Amino acid sequence: MNEHKIIPYEILYEAVKNSEKIICSTIPGDNMAILKSFIKVMRLTMEKNIKKAEEGLPIIGHHFSFPFELFFGTYEITGVCVEVISYLLAALLTLGSEPYYDIADNYGHPYHTCTSQKGVIGMTLDNLFEFDAIITPTAPCDNTIASYPFFPYYNNTPLIIGDMPIYHDQRSINYFAREMESMVIELGKIIDQEPDYEKLRRTLEYHNKALEYQAEINELKKAIPCPFESVLCPALARSVPILHGDMIELFLKEVLEIGKKRYRSGKRPYGEEKIRCVWPYMSVLFDIVLCEWMDRELGMSVLFDMFSNSFFDPIDLSGDLEGIYKGLAKQALNYPMTRQSQGMADKMIEDSVFLCKEYQADCAIFTSHIGCKQSVSLIQILREALREEVGIPMLSIDLDVGDKRFMSAQTIRKEIANFVKTLNLDR
Amino acid sequence: MINSTKTPNINQIDREELANRLIKEATLQNFGRLLQILINTFTEKKYLQKLEKREGQEVQINFPALNIKINCLTFVLSKTPSDPYVRPSHNPRVEITFNTREDNIVESLIDIVSSKYTFFGVIRLLFKYFLTGKIKYKPLKRLGTTLATLRCFLIGNSKILKE
Numbered sequence: 306m307n308e309h310k311i312i313p314y315e316i317l318y319e320a321v322k323n324s325e326k327i328i329c330s331t332i333p334g335d336n337m338a339i340l341k342s343f344i345k346v347m348r349l350t351m352e353k354n355i356k357k358a359e360e361g362l363p364i365i366g367h368h369f370s371f372p373f374e375l376f377f378g379t380y381e382i383t384g385v386c387v388e389v390i391s392y393l394l395a396a397l398l399t400l401g402s403e404p405y406y407d408i409a410d411n412y413g414h415p416y417h418t419c420t421s422q423k424g425v426i427g428m429t430l431d432n433l434f435e436f437d438a439i440i441t442p443t444a445p446c447d448n449t450i451a452s453y454p455f456f457p458y459y460n461n462t463p464l465i466i467g468d469m470p471i472y473h474d475q476r477s478i479n480y481f482a483r484e485m486e487s488m489v490i491e492l493g494k495i496i497d498q499e500p501d502y503e504k505l506r507r508t509l510e511y512h513n514k515a516l517e518y519q520a521e522i523n524e525l526k527k528a529i530p531c532p533f534e535s536v537l538c539p540a541l542a543r544s545v546p547i548l549h550g551d552m553i554e555l556f557l558k559e560v561l562e563i564g565k566k567r568y569r570s571g572k573r574p575y576g577e578e579k580i581r582c583v584w585p586y587m588s589v590l591f592d593i594v595l596c597e598w599m600d601r602e603l604g605m606s607v608l609f610d611m612f613s614n615s616f617f618d619p620i621d622l623s624g625d626l627e628g629i630y631k632g633l634a635k636q637a638l639n640y641p642m643t644r645q646s647q648g649m650a651d652k653m654i655e656d657s658v659f660l661c662k663e664y665q666a667d668c669a670i671f672t673s674h675i676g677c678k679q680s681v682s683l684i685q686i687l688r689e690a691l692r693e694e695v696g697i698p699m700l701s702i703d704l705d706v707g708d709k710r711f712m713s714a715q716t717i718r719k720e721i722a723n724f725v726k727t728l729n730l731d732r
Numbered sequence: 733m734i735n736s737t738k739t740p741n742i743n744q745i746d747r748e749e750l751a752n753r754l755i756k757e758a759t760l761q762n763f764g765r766l767l768q769i770l771i772n773t774f775t776e777k778k779y780l781q782k783l784e785k786r787e788g789q790e791v792q793i794n795f796p797a798l799n800i801k802i803n804c805l806t807f808v809l810s811k812t813p814s815d816p817y818v819r820p821s822h823n824p825r826v827e828i829t830f831n832t833r834e835d836n837i838v839e840s841l842i843d844i845v846s847s848k849y850t851f852f853g854v855i856r857l858l859f860k861y862f863l864t865g866k867i868k869y870k871p872l873k874r875l876g877t878t879l880a881t882l883r884c885f886l887i888g889n890s891k892i893l894k895e
Contacts, residue, residue, distance in 0.1 A: 309751040319755050320762040323838055327766050330842040332774075336893060398761035399768070399805075399815040433754075594769045601773070601892070715812060 310364050310435040311355070311383070313390055313428045318351040320397040335574060337597070338563045339533060343540040346556040347393075350548050357383040363496040366425070366434070366456070368441035368449060369546035370643045371467075372633050376440060377549045378508030379489055379500045385436070386546040391424025393543055395591040395707045405431065406708060414455070419448035419676025420707040426455050436462045438495045440488060442637065444469040444647040448676050463495050471648045473638045482627070482634035506622055509629065511554045513619040518557035523616065525564045526608050527664055530578035532567035533560070535596035535607035539588035542612035545641075579604030579730060583666040585657040585687060585699075586611050587674055590706045592714040603725055608664045612641045614656060650683050654690045661695045668728055669699040670721065674706050700724040756800045757818075763795070763841065764805045764816040767885065770845060771813045774887040779849075780811045783880060787811070790821040791881050797834040809881065826877045828869045840866070848888035857882075 309315065325344045328337060358364060362383050367373050369388040377384050395401035402420070405427025410416050412430055414423060428434050439462055441453045456462040467484040470477040493500055525532055537560065544556055567574065580603060588610045589595050599605040617639065620632035637643065645653040661669060669691055671684055688699045702720050705711035771780075786809045793816075794804045805816040806824070821827075832840045840861070847853045861867040869878045887893060 309747045312747075312751045312754060315751060316755050316758040319759055323759060323762050324766055326838050327770075327842055327845070331770065331846045331887065333893065394758075397765055398758055399764040399818060400761055433750075593765075594772050597773050713814075715814065 312433040321348045339537050342559040350552045354383050363437040366436045366439040370640045372636050374512050378505035380498045387425045388421035389547045391421050392590040392707045396593045422452040438463045440465045442467040442469040445643040465491050478634045482630040508550045511550045515554040515557045516619050518561045530573035531606040532564040534574050538610040538613045575600045581666045583660045583669050584610040586672045587706050591709045609660050658694050671701040673703045756798045768815050774890045774892050775884045779883045783809045784811050789825040792821040792824040792827045794829040826874045846888045847886045849886040
């Protein structure tokens with residue numbers, strides 16, 4: 306019997322299912338190919354997860370900036386990524402997660418915290434989620450650290466926290482590997498399951514394969530014109546935390562095929578590429594067609610945002626369990642946003658300069674998200690670094706990436722369009 | 733670790749009803765967002781420009797089969813389209829009602845959106861939906877607004893798609 310423990314997830318599944326039907330049936334050929342693939346794999350994943358929830362498997366909420374493969378692979382659980390729920394609803398529904406942001410605000414949660422967690426906080430206050438446990442690292446931001454304790458405070462949901470060190474050196478990797486191991490053991494006790502490390506190895510085989518595809522996709526992005534639609538960036542932001550095992554492998558494989566096919570024909574998806582752009586921070590996640598607009602109207606290819614900036618080493622599965630934990634810990638410390646926002650600011654600047662240089666960007670656009678106070682002090686430093694080291698300008702837009710009421714999609718378009726007019730594009 | 737002592741749930745029947753209602757409400761919002769995405773991306777600029785003289789007029793689309801309290805989307809006609817409102821219009825220029833069964837709404841939307849805005853395309857829709865009563869619009873005298881709205885929804889022969 307379906308106990309409806311994850312109602313927002315069911316809502317999202319219906320929205321994804323209808324979106325797949327309508328978009329795939331009405332948009333022919335190569336148009337929106339990556340979006341179509343993303344929606345299809347999302348639907349498949351959600352179908353599996355809803356079935357698992359109906360079977361009574363434990364519902365585990367988790368943070369996005371974290372290799373959840375570890376838990377998904379070790380136990381039989383239903384994973385619900387807190388941040389993806391809020392932002393995928395924001396993309397697919399006209400009201401998005403806004404009613405739930407308001408519920409959280411009215412409860413007393415500070416209005417200026419990140420909407421990514423505030424959505425699920427509101428849904429929990431509205432009695433729509435019943436988590437058996439929640440897992441998060443103490444990264445990448447103050448919002449995470451301050452918002453996740455809401456769950457045990459409100460309804461005693463067990464919260465498993467992995468203490469993530471500020472420095473990201475070998476000592477930190479060893480420390481966080483031990484943290485991960487203790488998190489796995491703690492989760493096993495809560496849900497009364499024994500860890501299945503053979504299942505974990507099988508899951509990580511898919512994970513490694515997906516990383517190979519990701520590396521090839523990153524290489525293909527160097528091509529001029531870029532063979533991928535800009536929507537790949539926000540799609541990766543939502544898919545990496547929610548798709549695990551064979552699903553993430555399937556998605557990246559399809560994306561790579563799309564890219565290879567276009568690269569061979571030397572064609573960009575939509576006309577001439579006039580501008581190559583890197584978004585050092587997040588994509589706008591409430592407006593699914595902003596990327597289409599940039600691709601088609603401006604001829605702008607978004608090569609990377611923070612969430613698609615993943616250059617991971619595969620995990621060595623030939624060795625012992627300790628090696629696997631260390632491999633996952635190294636990845637966790639370099640996860641998008643954790644890598645750039647949790648520790649010192651130099652990583653963020655180095656990464657942005659590297660991406661803009663290596664991928665021949667003409668400009669950068671920084672989304673100054675209201676929740677991410679830690680990034681705001683960085684904007685001017687980053688702007689100067691990009692101007693001095695790469696010779697490109699950077700636009701900064703104040704917005705909330707998951708709430709269109711803060712700055713509307715139309716105003717964002719106007720800002721970008723005005724910025725583009727100022728660019729000197731003599732390539 | 734904090735031991736789980738969950739707050740009591742609302743009873744199961746209520747939860748089932750709640751889930752169904754919320755899913756239907758979200759489905760309506762999802763239709764609105766998807767139509768807005770398709771119009772924004774694939775409707776030809778010349779058709780949107782023609783909405784300038786109807787700027788601000790509201791077109792209400794009803795989906796009674798969803799069987800929820802607010803079962804309509806209100807589109808505000810504009811050359812720069814934005815998300816429809818999930819509420820009845822205070823002063824609808826035209827009201828379009830989908831009288832199809834709930835499980836046929838998506839198929840009907842797909843059929844309409846992927847139709848071509850040509851003489852034969854419109855005639856086909858007229859015979860298939862309007863004359864059979866599957867879709868109704870009122871008042872009947874406002875055919876112009878209905879066609880102007882319909883023109884933005886039909887992307888079957890959009891040049892943007894072909895390019």
